[in-house]
Structure formats: structure tokens, C-alpha cells
Amino acid sequence: MLPPYRIKVVEPIAFLSAEQRRMAIAxxxxxxxxLRADQITIDLLSDSGTGATSDxxxxxxxxxxxxxxxARSWFRFRDQxxxxxxxxxxxPVHQGRAGERVLFSNLLKPxxxxxxxxxxxxxxxxVELVGARPVDLPCAEAADLxxxxxxxxxxxxxxxxxLLDGPDGGKVGLVLMTITNNGLGAQPVSMxxxxxxxELCRRHRIPFFLDAARFAExxxxxxxxxxxxxxxxxxxxxxxxxxxxxxxxxxxxxxGLSAVGGFIGLRDExxxxxxxxxxxxxxxxxxxxxxxxxxxxxxxxxxxEVVDPWYLQARAASTARMxxxxxxxxxxxxxxxxxHALYLNAGRLLPHLSPAQFPGHALGCQLYxxxxxxxxxxxxxxxxxxxxxHQLVTPAPFELVRxxxxxxxxxxxxxEYVAAILADIAKDPERVSGYRIVSAPPILRHFKVRLEPLx
Ligand SMILES: Cc1ncc(COP(=O)(O)O)c(C=O)c1O
Numbered sequence: 001m002l003p004p005y006r007i008k009v010v011e012p013i014a015f016l017s018a019e020q021r022r023m024a025i026a027x028x029x030x031x032x033x034x035l036r037a038d039q040i041t042i043d044l045l046s047d048s049g050t051g052a053t054s055d056x057x058x059x060x061x062x063x064x065x066x067x068x069x070x071a072r073s074w075f076r077f078r079d080q081x082x083x084x085x086x087x088x089x090x091x092p093v094h095q096g097r098a099g100e101r102v103l104f105s106n107l108l109k110p111x112x113x114x115x116x117x118x119x120x121x122x123x124x125x126x127v128e129l130v131g132a133r134p135v136d137l138p139c140a141e142a143a144d145l146x147x148x149x150x151x152x153x154x155x156x157x158x159x160x161x162x163l164l165d166g167p168d169g170g171k172v173g174l175v176l177m178t179i180t181n182n183g184l185g186a187q188p189v190s191m192x193x194x195x196x197x198x199e200l201c202r203r204h205r206i207p208f209f210l211d212a213a214r215f216a217e218x219x220x221x222x223x224x225x226x227x228x229x230x231x232x233x234x235x236x237x238x239x240x241x242x243x244x245x246x247x248x249x250x251x252x253x254x255x256g257l258s259a260v261g262g263f264i265g266l267r268d269e270x271x272x273x274x275x276x277x278x279x280x281x282x283x284x285x286x287x288x289x290x291x292x293x294x295x296x297x298x299x300x301x302x303x304x305e306v307v308d309p310w311y312l313q314a315r316a317a318s319t320a321r322m323x324x325x326x327x328x329x330x331x332x333x334x335x336x337x338x339x340h341a342l343y344l345n346a347g348r349l350l351p352h353l354s355p356a357q358f359p360g361h362a363l364g365c366q367l368y369x370x371x372x373x374x375x376x377x378x379x380x381x382x383x384x385x386x387x388x389x390h391q392l393v394t395p396a397p398f399e400l401v402r403x404x405x406x407x408x409x410x411x412x413x414x415x416e417y418v419a420a421i422l423a424d425i426a427k428d429p430e431r432v433s434g435y436r437i438v439s440a441p442p443i444l445r446h447f448k449v450r451l452e453p454l455x
Contacts, residue, residue, distance in 0.1 A: 001317035004310040005408065008055060014038050016372055025368050029450030030435060032364060032374045041372030042414055044403040047340045048213075049095075049253035049260060051407030054305060057257065057298040064294030069285050073293035073300075080300040084235065085242040087265035089272035091279050092289030092296065096213055096251025096262045100126040102283065103249050103264050104174075106274040107207065108132040112173035115163065116211070117155040118183035121382075123176070123211060125444055132173060137163070139193075142184050145345055145398060148336045150225035151190040153181030153218075155197055164204045175201050176249075178211040179218040179241065183378075185400075186214075186338025188221035191229060191241065198244035210248040215241065216255040217339040220312035235307035247271075254340065257302030257407060260295050315339055319405055322415040329423030340405060344422070346379065347399030350429050355380040355395035357434025357454060363401050363425070365453075366432045371421035376402045381437075382446045390437035 016024065016039060028034035032045060043050070065071035074092070081090050093099040100123050108114060110131030119127065119134045127134040139154040141147060155177060164172060177197060179189045194210075201208035212218075219237035222229045229237050242248060246268065252261035266272045276286050283290040291299075305311065316339045323337035326344070334343040346363040353359040360379030367373040376382075379399035384392045403418065425432065433453050440449040 001314045003314040003318075003408070004308065005054065013041055014372070015041055018369070021369055021372055025365060029438065030361075030365055030452060031446075031449055032368060032376070033447050034450075035368070035374060039372075040368075040374045042374070042410065042418055044341075044373060044375045044405065044418070046376070047254055047404040047406050048251065049258070050404075050409065051254075051257050051259075052409050053257065053259075053298060053302070054408075056305070057301045060297040060301050061294040064292060064297050066293045069287055071287055071293050071296070073296040074287035077296040077300045080303050081263055081265065084239060084303060085248060085265045086239060087242065087247060087267055089266040089269065091264040091266070091272070091275055091286060092291055093262040093264065093279070093283055094260060094290030095253055096211075096249065097122040097126060098283055098290065099249040099251070099262045099264045101129070102275050102278045103209075103247075104130045104132070106271060106278060108173045111171065113163075113168060113171045114174045114176055115155075115160060115172055116176045117153060117178055117189060118181050119176070120178060120182050120211065120213075121444060121446075123178070128443075135163070136183075138181070138184055142181075142187065143397070145185070145334045145343075146332070150221075150336065151188055151193060153179070153184060153187035153189040154193040155189070157193065157196050157200065160197065161200060164200065164206070169204070172204070172206050175206055175208045176211055177208070177245070178213075180214045180221065180338055180340070182213070182340070185334035185343045186341045187334075188218045188225070188338065190226050191222055191237070192226070194241055194244045201246075207246045208244070210242065210245045211250075212242070212248045213251040213254045214340055215250070216306040216312060217315075219307070220309075220316055220339065223309075224316070233307070234309055234312055238307065252299050252302070254407075255303075255306045256299045257306050258295065258298045261291055261299045263289075312339075315405075315407065318412060318415065321412065322403075322405075322419060325416060325419035326422055329419060330426040331422050334400065342403045342405075343378065344401040344403065345398070346377075346401050349426060350399075350432055352430055353432070353434045355384065355399060356392040357436075358399075358451075359434070360399040360401045361435050361451065362432050365435070366425055367401075367418075367421060370424060371417065373418055373421060376404065377446065378402050381449065381451075386437075386440070386445075390440050
């Protein structure tokens, strides 16, 4: 499938020797977040803020109006976001987690519950920071990594209804649907599930919001997999999805096709006023929210480009092709392939490592050692419960590694290289050693943890 663009500006990538990579990862405390970008050949750590902008985005950036208040760039951004989402109140923020903090501190009270199909890590942390409790209710199909059910990102509607009707029902302050479900294999949420959740929340008078960082990719997967939406354009599907919710919080570092940005979308005027006051005190005036005028311009244009069906189809096809190469090499990935990332089943590839030896982390380190590839563990290191001595008490349900694919950055040749490195590891997996934690922070452990290999 041909991408609908060609490359005009390129950026060199680094090729280190095996010895240089060994020294780099050791001095990074075996934590890929501590590596320098110029020590990496292929960077699949995140698809957030790592995409390439278009010539049209760079052209409109020159129109950036940097007025402190009421900038022309703000109105262009607001009109684009407003027409996409249908929400009357839009607040710009510098990135998604800033939106989470502003929204949750005005919407959730200490002791309340926030329910999600799966909270993203910063979302989880921001719910806890306001004294509320995050509860994940993914659908049962999500637990079968190999099943090709089309909408494994859905929320479990029966479990949600049970919670709302049960003794804790009165404590639920928010239902937040993450589209696509980044914490659970980039799986999409169906329109049927969004609509049913919306109706359930309305019946119980509970606000229903979207964490819509990948709204366009979710819309594409709906277009492909949900027959009733086959003839609808991705933008129209996305608008319909926003229509089911009372508001949204969006990181635009993904489907905004830009390095920075986000917004909160709201229907409720009072909530808007409360969030706006908080935004002005902590992010910036409500017509820029911590963003420069040129960022607002790039975002407004990026939001036009991201819903292009040709772009979405080419991106989905590229991810699916990479998944096929990896699966053919004997490495299982969460099925079916989503769009923004592939999730490797490290637990199955490295059965000689117990969860306490962090097989996902071990595979991630090996990808760096063998090929200069950076990626993120989504297993017991990230999600497991530990005691104060960093000993694993409760392992994560799965030991996964996420290969996130930046937008419009790598060609299929780069992705073939990654698959080839994985294929080599799969030929002799027993050479991959486990790891133990040397030090770790109390929250969001994976960002700052330091480890050492087990000899
Ligand atoms: C689903 C989801 N929500 C929220 C965020 C937070 O966004 P940001 O990184 O812009 O703060 C992310 C970031 O990756 C995400 O994937």
C-alpha cells in the first residue's frame, strides 16, 4: 500500500558498534528512557510527538500569531477542533497529561472512582493524584492475546453496569474510554460499545469522556471492522464517536501529527469555567494553553491531514505487514495488529525467564544490544506490584514489549530491519538473560528505574 507522500527532509540516524551499544545501555542503568537519542538506530519507544510534519504544516506554521490573547492561530485551531468534535468549549493544553490534570482536578473528588476500558499510565497517575481510584474494566476478549476479535479495546459493559448498580456505584465520578486502547495492545473500541457506554452513563447521570489520543486510528479500524461504518469517512466516524461523550481529553502528540499539544473538549459550561480558571493559573491563557501560535497552526493542519483515508490505510497496512514479518519469524504479537504499535509476547518467546526476571524488559534490552532498537516494556516491570525492596509481588497479566511506530517517519525497510533483528533473537532465545531492579521511584516506576542483568 503506497503512502500518500514522499520524503522532502531527512534526519540522519546513528549506527553504533555492538560494544558501544553494550556500554550505552549499561550506563543507562538498562533503562531505555535513559539512552541518548544519538545512541539509537531505530526509535520505537513512543509514537507520541515523534511523527514527521508535512510541508503544509510547516508552511502554515509561518502564520503563527504569537499574541498573548485572542491570537488568530487560536481561532483557526479552535474552529478545527470544534468542527471535528462538536464540543462548544475547547481548552488548549501543551500535552495530554496537562489536560488530564486540569480536567480531573475539577471533575473528580477524593474517594471517587474513575472507570476506564484501560487507563493510560499518566491518566492512572493523574486520577490517583486527585485522590480518586482508577478502575480498569477491559472486555473479556482482551485477555486472549491470540484471538482476532475485532474490538478487544472495548469496555466490559456487564462489569460496568454491575459496578454502577452495586454498592460502589455512587462513588463513580467519571467513565473514561481510551480510544484506541494503548494499554491493551492498541486495540480499537467499537462504535456500538461507545454508544452503549454512553447510554449507560446517561442513565446513571455519570459523565462519560473520551481519552481520544488516537481518535483517527480508532475511526479507521471502525471503518475497516464494523460493517455499519464501512461507507462512512474516518472524520465522520470520529465526529460521531465524540458525539457519544460529554467531553474529551486529547493528547495531540499522536493524531495531531505534531510534536506538542492537546486539548480538553467540553459540553458543560460550568465545568468549562472551572477548568479554564485552573488552566490560566497553571498552563497559560485560555487561547494558547502553553502552546505557541505556530504549534496551534501545525495542529489545525495536522488534524485535517490525519483523517485522510489514504494516509490511515497506508499506515495500518505498514503496521500489519510488520506484524506478519515478525509472526513469520516465530515471535507472537497481540492479535489483531492495531495501528500505532505492535505488542510482542515476550513471556512466550522467553519462557526460561520468570516474570520476576522481567522477560519483556529483557527482550527490549536485547533489541537494543543487537540492533540499536529502542522500545518499551509493558509487563511486570511496568505494571507488576512490588514490595519496598523492589521484589515482584504480583506479576502483570502479560509480559509484553511495545514497538510504537512514529507517524510518517520510518519506511518499510526500517521496519523490515527490526523484524530481522527479532528473527535472530527468536533463533536462540535462551541467550537472553533476565534483569533485577537496582533502584526505582515510588510512582511511574518504568520512567526512572535502574536495573542490572542477572549473570
Ligand atoms: C492513551 C493516552 N492517553 C494520554 C496520554 C498522555 O499524553 P501526553 O504524552 O501528551 O501527555 C497518552 C500518551 O502516550 C496516551 O497514549
